[in-house]
Amino acid sequence: MAELIEVPPGLAGVAVTYTRVGDVLGDEGLFHYRGRSVVELAQEWSFEEMAALVLDESGAPAVGARDLPAPAVAAFDALATALDLRSALSLVAASVCSGPLVDISPAELRADAVRLISVLPTLVASVHHGRALVPDPALSHAADYLRMVAAAPGAPTPQAVRALETYLNLTIDHGFNTGTFAARVIASTGADLGACLVGALGALSGPRHGAVQGRVLEMFDAIGEPANAEDWMKAELRSGRRLLGFGHAVYRVTDPRSVCLAEVLAEVDPARAALVEAVAAAGGRLLAGRRLSPNVDLYSSVLLEACGIPRSLFTATFAVSRIVGWCAHVLEQAEERKVIRPAAYYVGAPPGRG
Numbered sequence: 001m002a003e004l005i006e007v008p009p010g011l012a013g014v015a016v017t018y019t020r021v022g023d024v025l026g027d028e029g030l031f032h033y034r035g036r037s038v039v040e041l042a043q044e045w046s047f048e049e050m051a052a053l054v055l056d057e058s059g060a061p062a063v064g065a066r067d068l069p070a071p072a073v074a075a076f077d078a079l080a081t082a083l084d085l086r087s088a089l090s091l092v093a094a095s096v097c098s099g100p101l102v103d104i105s106p107a108e109l110r111a112d113a114v115r116l117i118s119v120l121p122t123l124v125a126s127v128h129h130g131r132a133l134v135p136d137p138a139l140s141h142a143a144d145y146l147r148m149v150a151a152a153p154g155a156p157t158p159q160a161v162r163a164l165e166t167y168l169n170l171t172i173d174h175g176f177n178t179g180t181f182a183a184r185v186i187a188s189t190g191a192d193l194g195a196c197l198v199g200a201l202g203a204l205s206g207p208r209h210g211a212v213q214g215r216v217l218e219m220f221d222a223i224g225e226p227a228n229a230e231d232w233m234k235a236e237l238r239s240g241r242r243l244l245g246f247g248h249a250v251y252r253v254t255d256p257r258s259v260c261l262a263e264v265l266a267e268v269d270p271a272r273a274a275l276v277e278a279v280a281a282a283g284g285r286l287l288a289g290r291r292l293s294p295n296v297d298l299y300s301s302v303l304l305e306a307c308g309i310p311r312s313l314f315t316a317t318f319a320v321s322r323i324v325g326w327c328a329h330v331l332e333q334a335e336e337r338k339v340i341r342p343a344a345y346y347v348g349a350p351p352g353r354g
């Protein structure tokens, strides 16, 4: 057998494929979708425009009808609250997907992707409420999502919709993150798009990847007032815990998404923004010289709450945008023929013992 190649833990810095979807320049604090600077566009473009930019180079819409397919409606009627998002996505994907990637055309795969991107907000909201919801086609993707998940009845405010849309735009794709890699590994086997997306959603649900925002809010709750920030954070560090909302696997300078969201938060909720800035400043002092800056989740947690998104839906809301990036990468991976199949150094008992 060929000699194994040892790589850094977590495959950090190892390039495993090529992509045209986008890139993260960690030392420069920049990221882009297909060469376009995301922070320059995030506050101006609609989610629909941004999704079309990311999904592929065709310029065709990436978002369409948000209504649930009939089998999903029937499942909600039968099971109600027994469905969680992973099961619900699996169910919808099974009724939507044209077939395994190896058996379908690029056009069929793209159509499957658009259908699943489009339906996810309705699915998240339906799982949340425990019944099949009906989308409003007159509203934008972001506005309709907010309408469907919000606790309060009525149309969401334009300011909340714009803030949510900016968050969604900023989180559609982000280099070769773990969820994206998971989707591409599954795609390399030729499985259907649904399998790729459910796998990616599972990766996103981990607190070391997508599920930290709720914990960041608990930190803000515990700190309470800006004046308490530094003492509270010192105690965390003394206890050997990490400061949530700081550090990033790729950025060694400020996460550009956090700069953009700080601007939006200051307009949407100035009082909460003051607390977040106090925490950011205290973290800057306590982590000085360690190349650990505020990350996107320090701001997104508070912003999503200010928009009216329930805390239990933060990770699902992240998925509403990131599904576009996952689909874009699956479309690319479907053109590759090689299965992603690395190796491991065996360190157990020697072979041949019984």
Ligand code: ACO
Binding pocket: 207, 208, 209, 210, 212, 241, 242, 243, 244, 245, 246, 247, 248, 249, 250, 292, 295, 296, 297
């Ligand atoms: N607070 C204190 N120390 C930290 C923090 C932090 N937030 N993050 C990293 N460190 C320290 C580690 O303890 C380690 O120190 P050591 O070398 O003395 O052992 C060093 O910095 C490097 O840590 P790694 O885990 O190797 O850094 P990595 O770049 O892999 O970690 C991560 C990135 C997981 C995001 C980390 O910074 C972290 O746990 N942050 C807090 C959780 C968080 O905010 N997650 C959201 C990230 S944004 C996103 O994923 C969308």
